[in-house]
Amino acid sequence: MSDPTPRTEDDTIDAGVPPAPPEAHPGAGAPEVQGEDSTEAAEGRDEDAEDRAQAFLGTATYSPEDNKLRLYPFARLSRPDYERVKAAGFSWAAKQGLFVAPMWTPARAALLKAVCGEIGDEDRSLLERAEDRADRFEGYSERRGQEAEAARREVEAITEHIPLGQPILIGHHSERRARRDAERIQGGMRRAVRLWDTRDYWERRARAAKDHADYKQQPAVRYRRLKGIEADLRKSHRIVEEAQAFLRLWRTPGLTQEQALAIAGRDSVRVVEKGKAWGTSAYDLLTRDDPKPLADVVALAIRFHESRIAHQQPWIAHYEHRIAYERAMLEEGGGLVAEAQEIQVGGQVRIGDVWLTVVRVNKKAGKAVSVTTNARYVRVRGIEEVQAYRPPSDAQAAAVKAARKLPPLANYAHAGAVDMSKADWDRAHKDYKGTREVGQGARYEGGGPRNIENADLSGHGLHRVRVIVHGGALRSVFITDAKVVQPPQVGEATQPRASVPEPVPAAPAPASPAGDPPCAATQPEGPGPSKPCAGRCTPAASRW
Numbered sequence: 001m002s003d004p005t006p007r008t009e010d011d012t013i014d015a016g017v018p019p020a021p022p023e024a025h026p027g028a029g030a031p032e033v034q035g036e037d038s039t040e041a042a043e044g045r046d047e048d049a050e051d052r053a054q055a056f057l058g059t060a061t062y063s064p065e066d067n068k069l070r071l072y073p074f075a076r077l078s079r080p081d082y083e084r085v086k087a088a089g090f091s092w093a094a095k096q097g098l099f100v101a102p103m104w105t106p107a108r109a110a111l112l113k114a115v116c117g118e119i120g121d122e123d124r125s126l127l128e129r130a131e132d133r134a135d136r137f138e139g140y141s142e143r144r145g146q147e148a149e150a151a152r153r154e155v156e157a158i159t160e161h162i163p164l165g166q167p168i169l170i171g172h173h174s175e176r177r178a179r180r181d182a183e184r185i186q187g188g189m190r191r192a193v194r195l196w197d198t199r200d201y202w203e204r205r206a207r208a209a210k211d212h213a214d215y216k217q218q219p220a221v222r223y224r225r226l227k228g229i230e231a232d233l234r235k236s237h238r239i240v241e242e243a244q245a246f247l248r249l250w251r252t253p254g255l256t257q258e259q260a261l262a263i264a265g266r267d268s269v270r271v272v273e274k275g276k277a278w279g280t281s282a283y284d285l286l287t288r289d290d291p292k293p294l295a296d297v298v299a300l301a302i303r304f305h306e307s308r309i310a311h312q313q314p315w316i317a318h319y320e321h322r323i324a325y326e327r328a329m330l331e332e333g334g335g336l337v338a339e340a341q342e343i344q345v346g347g348q349v350r351i352g353d354v355w356l357t358v359v360r361v362n363k364k365a366g367k368a369v370s371v372t373t374n375a376r377y378v379r380v381r382g383i384e385e386v387q388a389y390r391p392p393s394d395a396q397a398a399a400v401k402a403a404r405k406l407p408p409l410a411n412y413a414h415a416g417a418v419d420m421s422k423a424d425w426d427r428a429h430k431d432y433k434g435t436r437e438v439g440q441g442a443r444y445e446g447g448g449p450r451n452i453e454n455a456d457l458s459g460h461g462l463h464r465v466r467v468i469v470h471g472g473a474l475r476s477v478f479i480t481d482a483k484v485v486q487p488p489q490v491g492e493a494t495q496p497r498a499s500v501p502e503p504v505p506a507a508p509a510p511a512s513p514a515g516d517p518p519c520a521a522t523q524p525e526g527p528g529p530s531k532p533c534a535g536r537c538t539p540a541a542s543r544w
Contacts, residue, residue, distance in 0.1 A: 057081060060112035062104060063122035064325045065216070069108050070122065071099040071115075085111070095136060106314040130213030134206040141202035148195035155188035219333055220384035226326040233319040236312045243305040243312075250301045260294055261286055269301045338383035343368055346392030346400040348504070351375075351385050355504040358392075359400060374500040396501075403500045407437060410463045410487040416454030417478040418470050425466070425479055432469040433477075439463050440490055443499065452476050461488035 058073035071090060088111050090099040101108050112119050124132075158181050168178045215221055249263045264286055270279030282301055285292045330336075338349070348355045349371060356373035362380070363369065370382050392400070413419075425433070437443055438457040453473040457465065465487075466477040 056117050057115045060116035060119045061122040062109075062119050063124075064322055065122075065125060067103050067322070069101040069104055069112060069119070071112060072097070073099070081115070085115075104318060106311070106318075109314075127213050127217070130209045134209040137202045137206035137209060141199045141206065144195045144199040144202065148192045148199060151188050151192035151195060155185050155192065158185055158188070217333070219330060219336055222326055222330050222333070223336055223384040224382070226323065226330065229319055229322050229326065233316065233323065236316050236319065240309050240312050240316070243308040247302060247305045250298050250305070255294070255298065257286070257294060260297065264297070264301075267301065269304045271300055271304075336384055336386070337389055338368060338371075338386040341389060341391075343371060343383070343386075343389060344392055344397065345404075346397035348390040348392070349373065349381075349386045350388040350506055351381055352387075353506045355390075355506055356381075357396075357400060357500050357503070359404065359500060374503060376503075400500055407439075407462045407464050408488065409435060409485065410465055411479050411482055411485045412487060413478050413484075414455060414457065414476070416452075416456075416476060417465075418468060418475045419478050419480050420468075421481050422479050425468075425477065428468055434467055435464045436467045436474075436476075437462065438465055438476075439487060457487070459490070461490050463487045 056074075057077060058071055061070045061072070062068070063070070069090075071085065077085065085099055088101070088108050089105075090101045090108070092098075093100050109119060162181070168175055168182070246263070246267055252259065261283065264282035267282055269282040271282070271285065272279050282297055285297050285300075286294070343349065343358060343361050345358055345361060347358045349358060350356075351373075354375075356375050358371050359374060359379075360372040361368050362372060368383055370380050371386070372380050375381070436452060438452065438455075439460040439462045440458060441462045451474070452465075452467060453475055455476045457476070466479070467474055468477050469475075
């Protein structure tokens, strides 16, 4: 009989009290039988510690690889304990014999410490869990394949005595049996096809489980995960700094009613009152028809911000520990290509199947975080996407430097220009304004409209003008209250601006005999012929 309890994709149960066998976790089985020699040692054991151990529900672990908390129960949980664990966000994974939470939170960690005493390190890695899951899926696939083959053989046993093309003889004594066999054949083939599809599905799930675990271990993926954690850490620090700033304001000696109103108008204090679905702000508490006393509002605001700081402290410690772990694992795996050497302007980076020229290195806190390249569409790429790097020669660096030098910016009245003040220009959104090269030798780069409407500036030398989206078209701009800067004449600027070299396709991998993938040792760092293999590659038969 199938289990009617609904399960999620990760083999977790969302309802019902799950059975937890004693062998669900190492050490959870029956106690060892002790002989007479150990009787005295057992009698001298600390009774309080033994009582505390008996009160625990199981053992708890945390894995920094997937940021999940797990509870291995010693036995079947009681209904109140199960409801308590489920309310905290834990789900029962029947195949693994444990409760698992989707992510770490202070509340879940506090619950596990209360019911288990402490939280230990998870013994099984993400890859080991993925292998177990893939093995389980492969078993499902194998069984469905066997069932499909059995269904096919049953159909074959029915059809082997029927001649090919034999019709059903209407009115013959064999008509009833022939119709029954036809129904059995159709049903058997449908079942076999359905089982073959199910077999293929579990094969894909098994491959996906391994591929996902490998994907999570890739340096680029780990680096992006690290950047996300660092962003969360900065957000928590900002919340704490804001709360501390408001605490200093609310604790100002001799705080007056006017000062409190000015602070409350900018503070985010919310107080939940009976009979109201929404929280009441500190400003409303001070200005409504029956205002609260100033001292009470100040006490509420101080308690509110102290609770915010207390709530963020465990998150900050957790983020710092995760960052340290991810950095250590990233360094252990060899780190990023872009971090192993300094990327310079004019160098080439390989991203995908193309070598791109570095136009600018974007840094944050003195550390490169992305590079601006000469790609046609997505120009800014994160350093985690860099697969290889070639430093620039002096000529390449000089060429890119010359290409980055922009023509002079002119501001003059001309036909078709939109007249506006400097204040109006500053108020315009940055996504709707910019500069554009015009004049002889001008070059178009980037997206957006290619031509400026209602203005022909080709009779001047190479220069730039301000442009803005006006009336649904790209128009040039003349700032009326700014200094007038005339464009250069044709004879003054006839040399076009240098251009960055075009992207270079990476050299294709050489074909390998017998279906072997190309040896990594034969691939060059840049475009060029492959090197002969030095015998360091492993044959496909021994790898798989």
